[in-house]
Amino acid sequence: MADGDRCYFCTQRPREEIAIARWHPEEPDEQERLTIHLCGKHMERLQKAGQRGWPQKDYVYKQGFW
Numbered sequence: 001m002a003d004g005d006r007c008y009f010c011t012q013r014p015r016e017e018i019a020i021a022r023w024h025p026e027e028p029d030e031q032e033r034l035t036i037h038l039c040g041k042h043m044e045r046l047q048k049a050g051q052r053g054w055p056q057k058d059y060v061y062k063q064g065f066w
Contacts, residue, residue, distance in 0.1 A: 009056065012039035020046070022059045 007014050014037030023031045038046065046054050046063050053060035 006037070007039035007042055008036040009042045010039060012041070014038055015040045015043055018043070018046075019064055020061050021064070022061045023053075024058060025055065025060055028060075 005014075006012065017035060017037050019033065019035050021031045021033055023029075046061060048054075049062060051062060053062040
């Protein structure tokens with residue numbers, strides 16, 4: 001699939017492209033900044049997590065990186 005044809009976390013079609021910060025829980029000061037596509041379900045999960053971030057697999061994600 002081409003970039004943008006599916007959500008970053010699943011196979012659903014993306015609802016929106018957003019900027020995120022991600023980091024390993026043991027190194028919160030080492031944040032990566034990415035732009036990813038998310039479906040509605042994962043967008044809601046990320047928004048609910050707020051500033052504390054949403055743990056998923058080996059990383060923690062939060063919306064925005066400013």
